[in-house]
Amino acid sequence: MYQKGAKGWLKHFDFMLLDLIVLQLSFLVAFQIRHGMVNPYANRDYLALAIITELADIVAMIFLNTYEGVIRRGYFKEFISSFKNGFVIVALLLLYVFVLKDTSIYSRTTILLMWAIYVYATFAVRSLWKKHLEKYAEHGKGKKLLVMTTRHVADEVVAGLKEKNYSGFDIVGVMVIDANLIGQEIQEVPVVADYNSAVDYVRTAWVDEIYVDVRGAYGYANTLIDAFIEGGITVHMCISSIVRTHGDKQLIQKINGETVVTTMMNYATPKQMLLKRTADIIGGLVGSVFTLILTIFIGPIIYIKSPGPIFFKQERVGLNGKIFKMYKFRSMYMDAEERKKELMAQNTMSDSKMFKMDFDPRVIGNKILPDGTKKKGIGQYIRDFSIDEFPQFFNVLKGDLSLVGTRPPLISEVEQYEMHHKSRLATKPGITGMWQVSGRSDITDFEEVVRLDTEYIENWSFGLDLKIVLKTIKVVLGREGSK
Numbered sequence: 052m053y054q055k056g057a058k059g060w061l062k063h064f065d066f067m068l069l070d071l072i073v074l075q076l077s078f079l080v081a082f083q084i085r086h087g088m089v090n091p092y093a094n095r096d097y098l099a100l101a102i103i104t105e106l107a108d109i110v111a112m113i114f115l116n117t118y119e120g121v122i123r124r125g126y127f128k129e130f131i132s133s134f135k136n137g138f139v140i141v142a143l144l145l146l147y148v149f150v151l152k153d154t155s156i157y158s159r160t161t162i163l164l165m166w167a168i169y170v171y172a173t174f175a176v177r178s179l180w181k182k183h184l185e186k187y188a189e190h191g192k193g194k195k196l197l198v199m200t201t202r203h204v205a206d207e208v209v210a211g212l213k214e215k216n217y218s219g220f221d222i223v224g225v226m227v228i229d230a231n232l233i234g235q236e237i238q239e240v241p242v243v244a245d246y247n248s249a250v251d252y253v254r255t256a257w258v259d260e261i262y263v264d265v266r267g268a269y270g271y272a273n274t275l276i277d278a279f280i281e282g283g284i285t286v287h288m289c290i291s292s293i294v295r296t297h298g299d300k301q302l303i304q305k306i307n308g309e310t311v312v313t314t315m316m317n318y319a320t321p322k323q324m325l326l327k328r329t330a331d332i333i334g335g336l337v338g339s340v341f342t343l344i345l346t347i348f349i350g351p352i353i354y355i356k357s358p359g360p361i362f363f364k365q366e367r368v369g370l371n372g373k374i375f376k377m378y379k380f381r382s383m384y385m386d387a388e389e390r391k392k393e394l395m396a397q398n399t400m401s402d403s404k405m406f407k408m409d410f411d412p413r414v415i416g417n418k419i420l421p422d423g424t425k426k427k428g429i430g431q432y433i434r435d436f437s438i439d440e441f442p443q444f445f446n447v448l449k450g451d452l453s454l455v456g457t458r459p460p461l462i463s464e465v466e467q468y469e470m471h472h473k474s475r476l477a478t479k480p481g482i483t484g485m486w487q488v489s490g491r492s493d494i495t496d497f498e499e500v501v502r503l504d505t506e507y508i509e510n511w512s513f514g515l516d517l518k519i520v521l522k523t524i525k526v527v528l529g530r531e532g533s534k
Contacts, residue, residue, distance in 0.1 A: 063118035064321075069180060070117075073173045074108050074140070074165075075101065081165035085158055096156050103147055104140065104165075111139035122181060133174040141166045194259040195371065196220035198240070199249070199272065201265050202230045208264045209238040212306075223258070228265065228272055250278050254470050257372035262306060264289040276314075282470040283477025283508065284371070285315040316477050316508050326513050331447050334454045338444025345441055349380055349433065356429055357415045359385045362442055367459035370479045375451040377459060378442035382430035387413040437527045443482050455516040456481025457504040472497075475504040478511070483523040 078101055082091040091097040111117065117136050124132070141162055148157050200208045205227055212222060224243035232242040244252040253261070261279055263286060265272050279286050290310045302313045319327070350361040363381035366374055384390075390413050411417060416428010433439045446452040452459065459480035465473075485507040486500050507515070 063121055066118050066121055066177060066180065067112060069176050070112070070136075070173055071105055071108055073176050074104060074169055077165045077169040077172055078104055081161050081168055084164060085161045100144070100147075100157060104144060107140045107143040107147075108136070110143060111136045114139060121177070122184070126178065129177055130170075130174050133170050133177070136173070137166045137170045140169070194220055195223045195257050197224050197226060197243075197253065197256075197258045197261045198222060199226045199228060199261055199263045199265065199275070202227050202232070204264065204266050205237045208262075209240055212262065213238060213240075220260075223256075224252075226252070228275065246275070249275050250470055253279060253282065253284060254468060254473055255372075255466065257374070258284060259371045260285040260287060262287045262289075262311075264309070278470050280314055280316070281474065282472075283316055283474030283505075285313065285477075287311045287313045316474065316505070317511055319511065323513060327453065327516065328450075330513075330516070331450075331453050335444045335447035338441060339448060342441040342444055345380075345438060349438065352429055353381055353415065353433075357381070357384050366462055367480070368462055368465045368476060369451055369459055371476055372465070372473075374462065375446070375449075375459075377451070378445055380433060380439040380442055382415060382433045382439045383411075383413045384415060440482055447482065451479075453479045453481045455483055455519050457484050457507065458486055458500070472501055474508065475501055478508050483519060485519065488519055488522040488526050 079091065082097065083089065092101065115132075115135055117132060121129075121132075144162050145159070148159075148162075196212070198205075198209055198212065205225060209222070209225060212220070222240050225237050225240050226244040226249045227237075227242055228246040228249065231245045233245060233248070235242045243256075261284055263272065263276060266289075276286055276288070287304065287306055288311055289306075290312060300315050300317055302318065304311055304313050346361065353361050360381060363379045363383070364376045365379070367377045369375050394408060394411070394413070410419075410425050412419065414428060414434065415430030416426075417431055418426045418428065420426055427435075443452055447454060456479050457475045460475070465476075485503040489503055507519075
């Protein structure tokens with residue numbers, strides 16, 4: 052699911068937060084230089100001044116539009132911006148002191164000294180943070196952007212994206228749709244596909260977004276674009292390339308100085324993503340505490356029944372194809388993966404894109420007695436009550452998973468996906484989701500799983516997440532849909 056770019060103050064929330072922290076540290080240092088190693092917050096008057104200082108900074112940010120173009124401006128302009136911001140803060144503080152009509156309470160030296168410290172400190176912090184953001188993009192940690200273009204404009208398009216890469220994209224490859232240039236490079240970016248191989252490449256690669264600039268050849272690329280959108284990939288189309296488009300959700304944006312129509316399955320505003328991530332962090336912290344408590348009791352039992360690691364980690368496919376390691380309490384014997392091939396004939400799912408059995412003999416303690424009776428082991432009880440899932444709260448804290456999302460598939464499963472199956476990867480996977488609360492053991496058709504996951508992405512809201520969480524608790528406690 053696409054995260055809509057922030058506007059206004061939220062666009063540079065990281066710079067705002069750093070600025071507020073630096074200002075408060077400057078206030079503390081200035082006070083202690085003037086009055087000695089004394090805690091200013093123990094004094095009610097200076098505590099009030101500290102709060103007013105932060106409010107004055109917020110007013111200055113709004114009044115001066117401090118962070119407009121912050122990523123692009125150089126050192127001199129950054130220093131001037133820091134100076135102006137500090138000047139407005141000090142002016143507001145002196146006005147506050149004057150209005151109180153008791154200037155003897157506060158030290159004007161402290162206020163002016165704070166200004167001097169703040170100007171240099173915030174200039175340094177902003178500059179360092181911009182360097183960090185640049186390195187973040189350079190080391191391939193930004194969004195994975197694939198460029199789709201034509202041979203005669205490829206150099207121009209890629210060069211422009213690299214020069215004006217303010218969003219920190221990691222440009223991973225170019226698809227030239229009117230020539231076979233695979234193996235060559237354009238502006239030091241490899242050509243990874245042509246028209247015939249484009250869908251297969253996107254189906255198997257980690258791609259977050261695709262930028263399309265085909266200058267008049269949109270009709271030629273129309274089929275590809277429709278396939279990418281069906282697969283849950285966010286597509287940015289340069290308006291000069293567009294004749295028509297089929298996406299459900301569209302935004303007009305600026306990329307590379309060009310106006311583009313961005314088409315995706317759904318999008319979330321920065322406020323919505325902040326709310327979702329906050330819920331993930333809170334839920335992840337609570338879940339991690341419970342996981343540590345459960346480890347004390349469950350860990351020894353797992354080890355006694357099946358010597359080996361208590362935790363099981365497995366590579367899974369996350370948002371847009373990103374590979375990560377997912378953690379669980381180990382509920383299966385150590386040779387479970389090797390034995391899976393022998394049991395594929397008993398897979399209750401409609402095809403091999405997912406694997407599930409009614410009674411899995413690889414689960415710790417599971418036995419089929421001579422009379423045919425199935426005896427559950429400790430591993431099965433761990434799975435029935437979803438206890439094995441608790442270590443995934445560590446993944447939630449890391450940001451690999453969300454509390455609510457789609458089921459994270461195995462690499463081997465994704466390798467068999469058709470393009471429309473990849474729509475499941477258009478949002479961050481979760482511990483629970485639409486499929487898990489819709490009778491997970493009763494659903495054996497993989498296409499139905501894809502439909503439920505797609506329905507979740509297209510209709511996502513924080514309210515829907517909350518509804519799924521509450522339903523998950525009911526399902527787990529009632530042991531519904533788990534075999």
